Amino acid sequence: xDSVTQMEGPVTxxxxxxxxxxxxYTATGYPSLFWYVQYPGEGLQLLLKATKADDxxxxxxxxxxxxxxxxxxxxxxxxxxxxxSAVYFCALHGSSNTGKLIFxxxxxxxVKP
Amino acid sequence: NAGVTQTPKFRIxxxxxSMTLQCTQDMNHNYMYWYRQDPGMGLKLIYYSVGAGITDxxxxxxxxxxxxxxxxxxxxxxxxxxPSQTSVYFCAVRTQETQYFGPGTRLLxx
Numbered sequence: 001x002d003s004v005t006q007m008e009g010p011v012t013x014x015x016x017x018x019x020x021x022x023x024x025y026t027a028t029g030y031p032s033l034f035w036y037v038q039y040p041g042e043g044l045q046l047l048l049k050a051t052k053a054d055d056x057x058x059x060x061x062x063x064x065x066x067x068x069x070x071x072x073x074x075x076x077x078x079x080x081x082x083x084x085s086a087v088y089f090c091a092l093h094g095s096s097n098t099g100k101l102i103f104x105x106x107x108x109x110x111v112k113p
Numbered sequence: 114n115a116g117v118t119q120t121p122k123f124r125i126x127x128x129x130x131s132m133t134l135q136c137t138q139d140m141n142h143n144y145m146y147w148y149r150q151d152p153g154m155g156l157k158l159i160y161y162s163v164g165a166g167i168t169d170x171x172x173x174x175x176x177x178x179x180x181x182x183x184x185x186x187x188x189x190x191x192x193x194x195x196p197s198q199t200s201v202y203f204c205a206v207r208t209q210e211t212q213y214f215g216p217g218t219r220l221l222x223x
């Protein structure tokens with residue numbers, strides 16, 4: 001079945017460092033891919049998405065490119081801030097018409113001043 | 114416009130007790146979902162509904178029940194609480210773009 005694998009955390013960075021969180025997926029067909037962010041004590045918020053190969057999703061300085069050849073959707077940011085500290089989830093929506101999302105296990109990011 | 118609301122925010126249950134987690138949306142969308150989030154495990158789908166009167170099981174439905182009598186409400190029922198049901202529960206609504214999540218209910222079963 002469909003699955004998503006994220007790099008294990010926690011990831012600890014200094015402010016203004018470069019961020020990469022790896023995400024790879026297994027799915028039949030052409031899934032849509034998402035990154036969600038969860039700030040402490042809150043629900044999940046959509047950060048960005050991509051719906052077809054080579055699409056680049058971007059938001060708030062974060063970017064991710066849908067790479068079908070490597071089945072990857074890595075999250076990047078050029079210069080992280082303390083306020084980016086959160087848990088980041090990679091997810092996919094496959095061919096099912098039920099709208100179900102498959103989530104990775106989440107990666108905790110901690111940014112230190 | 115509240116989006117998705119969940120009540121209660123936090124609850125402690127004793128083993129064997131029952132409770133209902135409430136989820137209400139004002140977005141007028143048909144598809145709704147219940148997930149549980151365990152530490153380091155991501156989110157797992159418990160049940161979902163594609164419209165009033167229609168529900169179906171997700172990955173981890175055992176120990177839970179749902180109903181969907183209206184478009185707005187999608188309650189999740191725990192009949193005999195067990196420690197394994199200690200988790201954070203999220204309700205979500207499918208929008209055109211993706212899924213929109215409620216703030217969650219933290220449940221502790223002792």
